Amino acid sequence: MTRMPGWADVALIPLLNLLIAFAMSGLVILAIGENPWAALKIMVSGALGSSYGWGFTLYYATSFIFTGLAVAVASHAGLFNIGGEGQATLGGLGVAMVALALPWPHWSLALLAASLGAAAFGAAWAAVPAWLQAKRGSHIVITTIMFNFIAASLLNYLLVNVMRPVGSMDPASARFPEGAALPTLNGMAAGIGIVWGRNTPANISFFLALLCCLAVWVMIWRTRLGYQIRAFGKSGPAALYAGISPVRITMYAMLISGGLAGLMAVNNVMGEAERLVLNAVEGAGFIGIAVALMGRNHPFGVLLAALLFGFLYQGGGELALWTAIPREMITVIQALVILFTGALDNMVRAPVERMFARRAGR
Amino acid sequence: MDPDTLIQILDSAVRLGTPLLLACLAGLFSERAGIFDIGLEGKMLMAAFFSGAVAAVTGSVWPGLLAGVCSSMVLSAIHGAASITFRGNQLISGVAINFLASGLTVLIGQNWFRLGGRTPPLTGDGRFSPITLPFAEALREVPVIGPIYHGLISGHSFLVYVAFAAVPASWWLLYRTRFGLRLRAVGETPAAVDTAGISVVRMRYAAVMICGVLTGLAGAYLATALSAGFVKEMTAGRGYIALAALIFAKWRPVPALGATMLFGLLEAIANRYQNIDLGGVVLPVQFMQALPYILTVVILAGFIGKATPPRAGGEAYVKER
Numbered sequence: 001m002t003r004m005p006g007w008a009d010v011a012l013i014p015l016l017n018l019l020i021a022f023a024m025s026g027l028v029i030l031a032i033g034e035n036p037w038a039a040l041k042i043m044v045s046g047a048l049g050s051s052y053g054w055g056f057t058l059y060y061a062t063s064f065i066f067t068g069l070a071v072a073v074a075s076h077a078g079l080f081n082i083g084g085e086g087q088a089t090l091g092g093l094g095v096a097m098v099a100l101a102l103p104w105p106h107w108s109l110a111l112l113a114a115s116l117g118a119a120a121f122g123a124a125w126a127a128v129p130a131w132l133q134a135k136r137g138s139h140i141v142i143t144t145i146m147f148n149f150i151a152a153s154l155l156n157y158l159l160v161n162v163m164r165p166v167g168s169m170d171p172a173s174a175r176f177p178e179g180a181a182l183p184t185l186n187g188m189a190a191g192i193g194i195v196w197g198r199n200t201p202a203n204i205s206f207f208l209a210l211l212c213c214l215a216v217w218v219m220i221w222r223t224r225l226g227y228q229i230r231a232f233g234k235s236g237p238a239a240l241y242a243g244i245s246p247v248r249i250t251m252y253a254m255l256i257s258g259g260l261a262g263l264m265a266v267n268n269v270m271g272e273a274e275r276l277v278l279n280a281v282e283g284a285g286f287i288g289i290a291v292a293l294m295g296r297n298h299p300f301g302v303l304l305a306a307l308l309f310g311f312l313y314q315g316g317g318e319l320a321l322w323t324a325i326p327r328e329m330i331t332v333i334q335a336l337v338i339l340f341t342g343a344l345d346n347m348v349r350a351p352v353e354r355m356f357a358r359r360a361g362r
Numbered sequence: 363m364d365p366d367t368l369i370q371i372l373d374s375a376v377r378l379g380t381p382l383l384l385a386c387l388a389g390l391f392s393e394r395a396g397i398f399d400i401g402l403e404g405k406m407l408m409a410a411f412f413s414g415a416v417a418a419v420t421g422s423v424w425p426g427l428l429a430g431v432c433s434s435m436v437l438s439a440i441h442g443a444a445s446i447t448f449r450g451n452q453l454i455s456g457v458a459i460n461f462l463a464s465g466l467t468v469l470i471g472q473n474w475f476r477l478g479g480r481t482p483p484l485t486g487d488g489r490f491s492p493i494t495l496p497f498a499e500a501l502r503e504v505p506v507i508g509p510i511y512h513g514l515i516s517g518h519s520f521l522v523y524v525a526f527a528a529v530p531a532s533w534w535l536l537y538r539t540r541f542g543l544r545l546r547a548v549g550e551t552p553a554a555v556d557t558a559g560i561s562v563v564r565m566r567y568a569a570v571m572i573c574g575v576l577t578g579l580a581g582a583y584l585a586t587a588l589s590a591g592f593v594k595e596m597t598a599g600r601g602y603i604a605l606a607a608l609i610f611a612k613w614r615p616v617p618a619l620g621a622t623m624l625f626g627l628l629e630a631i632a633n634r635y636q637n638i639d640l641g642g643v644v645l646p647v648q649f650m651q652a653l654p655y656i657l658t659v660v661i662l663a664g665f666i667g668k669a670t671p672p673r674a675g676g677e678a679y680v681k682e683r
Contacts, residue, residue, distance in 0.1 A: 028466075032473040080453055082400075128659075138662035139671065141453055142609060145400070145602055146655040146662075153652035161646065289457055326472045326479070331465030335458050343444035343455030350448075 004356040014294060014301075014341060016348050021336040028332055034325050046318025047311045055186060055200020056317070060284075061310030062202070062267045065209040067288025068295060068302040069216050070122075070261035075297045076220055077253035078233035083129060083144025084261040085285030086151030087122040091262025092269040093155060094121030096163070096173050096276035104179030111182060114270050115208065115263060122262015123255040125151060130254030134247040140254075148285070159278060173276040182271045203271035205263075209306075212260060213299040219256070220299075229253050261285060290334050293342040309334070369513040371630050376518065377588060378633075379626020380525045381406065381580045385604035386611065386618045387525075387532050388576035394536065394613060395569030396549035396674040397445055398452040401437065401459035402577055403601025409434040409581025411467035414481040414592030415474060417488045423586050426488070430585070431578030437463065438574025446566045449678030460601075468594055479594040481585070490519035490587040519587040521579060528576070532615040545569055549672035552679040562679045580604075606658035613672060625654045 026036035047053045067084045074081035081087075094117035104110035129143035156171070163173040182203045189196035220226040232239040232249040240246060268280055287309055294308070295301025316330035340348070385402045392399040409430035417426025437459050444455035468479035475481055498516035501508045536542035547555045548565045556562050584600075585592045603625055610624075611617035631638070632650035639645075 028469070032469060082453070082457070132659070132663050136663050138659070138664070141400070142605065143659055143662055146606065146659050149599060149602065149655045150652045150659075153648040153655075156651075157646050157648035160648075286457070286461070289454070293454065324473075326469055328465045328468040328472075328479070331461050332469060333465075335461030335465055338454060338461065339440070339444070339458035343450035343452075343458055344448055345450055346448040 004353050008352060008356065010296065013345070013349055013352060014296065016352070017341040017345065018294070018337065020348070021333070021340040024336050024340075025329075025333045029325060029329070032325065034323055039319055039323060039325060042318055042322050043311070043315025046322075047314035051195075051197040052200055053314055053318075055197030055202045056314040057307070057310040058185065058202040058206055059200065059267070059272065059310070060313040061306045062206045062209045062271075063264045063284040064287050064291050064306035064309045065213060065303060066260050066264035066267070067285050068291030068306050069212055069288075069299060070257045070285075071288045071292035072295065072297040072299070072302055073216060073220070073229075073260065074253055074257040075292060076226075076233045077229045077249055078236070079130075079133070079250065079253060079257075080141050081126065081144055081254065081257045081261075082141055082289065083126060083147050083258075083285070084264075084288045085281050085283070086144070086148035087125045087258040087261035088264040088281045088285050089148075089151040089155050090125040091118035091122040091265035092276050092280050093158065093265075094118045094262060095265040095269045096176075099176040099180040099270060100174060103177050106179060107182055110180040111204070111208075111266070111270075114180070115266050118262040118265045119259035120262070122265075123259040126254045126258025126261070127251070130251050130258075133254075134250035152279070155276075156278060159276065163276065171278050176270065176274045180270065181274060182266075184271075201272040203267065205267040205271050208263070208266060210303070212263065213303050216260070217299040225252060261288070287334060290338045290341075293338060365509060366513075369509050371627070371634060373514050373517075374630040374633070375623060375627035376514065376522065377626070378629045379623040380518075380522045381583050381588065381600055382604045382607055382622035382625055383525045383619060384521075384528065384576050384580035384583065385601055386607045386622050387528055387615060388573040388580065389605055389608045390532065390611075390613060390615060390618060391536075391545070391569045391576070392573035393608065393675055394549045394672055395545050395566050396552060396672055396677065396679075397441070397566055397570055397573075398456065398676045399441065399570075399573060400453055400456035400605060401441055401601075402573075402604050403597050403599065404456075404460035404463035405434040405437045405574060405577035406581040406584065406601050407460075407467055407595070407597045408437055408463040409578040410585040410596055411463075411471060411481070411581075411592045413578075413582035414484065414585035415471065417484055417586050418475075418482040418591065422487050423484075423490055426586055427579075427582045430582035431575055434578030434581060435571060435574035438570050438577075442567050442570040445678065446563055446570070449680070452676050452678075464595065467592070471592065471594075481592040484586060484590040488586070489590055490521055490583075492517045492519055493523070519583070521583040521587050524579065525583075526619075529615055529619045536615065541568075546672075548679075549674055552674050556679070556681060562681075566679075577601075603654050606654050609658055609671075610661050612670070628653050 029036040029039050047057045070084050071081055095114045098114045098117035125147060129140050129147055132138040132143055133140040159171040164171060165174045185202040186197045186200055228244045228249055232244055236246055264284060269276055273280060291302055291305040291309055294305035312330050312333055316327055319325045319329060320327040385406055389399050389402050412433040413426040413430030416429035417423050441455050441459055444450040445452040471479045471481060495516035498512045502512045536546060544555060544560055544565055548562055552562045584596055607618060607621040607625055610621035628650055632647055636647050
């Protein structure tokens with residue numbers, strides 16, 4: 001069969017998939033008696049129409065970049081890391097332990113240490129499933145799902161029994177010290193005399209996320225390790241024949257993946273909540289799956305997809321505020337995006353491929 | 363611990379293990395035919411919602427049960443289309459189904475009832491009521507047998523007995539019928555089944571639809587028997603526990619009964635006792651909640667026996683290349 005041009009694979013098919021997912025979402029909104037066009041307008045103006053909206057959109061997008069990159073890196077090695085949720089939960093624990101350990105003199109030191117803590121804890125939580133996959137052949141999808149639940153129970157235990165300040169009823173850690181407060185984008189803009197995004201949680205970890213995008217790109221396409229990861233992901237036996245150790249690549253890919261998922265906690269735990277609470281991740285680990293799928297596992301695609309999901313999250317919140325459409329509409333849109341860009345991809349791909357084949361044959 | 367408490371805990375284990383058992387058998391049929399299903403959770407949730415909603419509107423549990431099973435089968439059909447017809451990634455399809463159910467149940471629930479995603483509480487005929495087996499009252503005072511028969515075996519709802527009957531029925535269907543042989547073969551070496559002139563696609567769709575019926579029963583049980591109505595996210599990870607039980611049972615129906623009842627017992631114990639003091643070592647309640655998952659990882663790691671999944675699991679069958 002003639003292959004279709006690269007641009008169709010990279011841009012046309014994802015766009016068609018997305019279009020179908022959004023059309024279906026529109027039908028769902030229509031079915032519950034609301035106007036999809038009006039809903040879209042509220043979402044756009046609420047998420048992108050003001051610097052306030054952008055402040056939230058970028059905050060959500062930051063988390064999704066981390067979890068999306070986590071899924072993408074594992075995918076390149078042919079591993080489906082569905083455990084971003086648990087790894088980000090543990091990342092939060094790492095951030096909290098670092099932030100509460102010292103009276104941090106300056107946020108930059110705290111950010112550096114907390115990032116290391118978050119990545120280390122996230123990577124550690126991914127290490128066990130990775131090792132079990134590499135050494136014992138236990139299916140990584142099932143083990144990472146199990147580790148999500150174990151992480152939730154572990155955090156619940158630690159918050160209720162260990163980290164909760166004396167006298168507090170709330171299952172949450174103590175507030176982080178002043179010195180561990182990250183600069184918000186609002187504060188940074190004010191520093192150069194611009195009024196932007198007042199009272200929004202977007203913070204400096206957005207730039208950390210962009211840095212990670214770049215680092216992942218360099219790692220995947222410009223280093224020996226990245227080459228080995230991609231080779232292993234395309235064909236395990238071929239990689240083995242070329243002298244690439246499956247155990248080593250599985251471990252490295254999952255450690256990097258878990259570390260990226262863990263880094264998400266710098267944004268939500270350190271940048272926003274400034275203390276560790278139950279269920280801080282709020283499903284962002286799973287959204288990473290949709291983001292990586294849509295972004296075709298490319299860091300730039302992940303960035304765009306994360307921005308789109310950030311927009312959906314903030315816009316969905318606005319919808320719940322101004323219409324009778326509940327917040328769960330975002331979950332439905334997310335499900336449809338995963339369904340059409342992921343599972344039902346061939347439904348769109350096959351006819352498009354046929355169309356290109358016909359044109360080439362003419 | 364006195365015998366009465368023991369009977370109560372076991373009774374509660376049966377109640378809590380039943381949805382796991384139905385979902386586990388559902389996953390068994392699907393995965394034995396080579397279709398991974400991590401969407402058990404979503405299908406149960408969807409069925410729980412529609413059974414709760416329809417039972418509340420009609421005032422009768424039977425239309426509710428039917429609606430629940432149908433809704434779950436619709437999701438199964440989507441999973442089938444994605445993973446069999448369009449040869450998509452079965453895991454991703456499952457993830458999508460879980461989200462779809464999680465979002466749609468609240469969205470539709472809020473739209474129909476305006477109770478924040480809940481359905482109106484079910485009363486009377488809207489629920490499955492306990493069935494008292496014959497002679498249960500008469501035998502109540504007989505030592506040993508009496509409490510076990512009256513307290514543990516009798517007094518469950520219709521669906522509990524259905525679930526227990528489904529275990530030998532599944533065993534018979536899978537291991538003693540031509541259909542079962544073909545279904546298992548389709549999950550191991552689909553090419554061989556195809557060569558024999560049997561449609562792999564049709565067998566896999568059949569398995570996925572059986573999975574839909576069973577998850578439908580599991581979801582309906584949650585909303586109309588275990589509780590009185592649907593609440594948001596009421597499956598609470600049970601679909602994943604069922605998946606864990608399936609691995610624990612090494613994809614076999616009779617061990618599935620044992621695994622799900624064990625996990626039901628763990629949940630019953632965690633519900634009854636907050637922290638368990640084992641002479642110096644205190645087991646926190648969170649540990650009991652995490653135990654099914656920890657046990658599954660240990661089993662998967664192959665430290666206690668080896669769990670080998672069906673060989674063709676997760677792969678779409680391509681007839682010609």
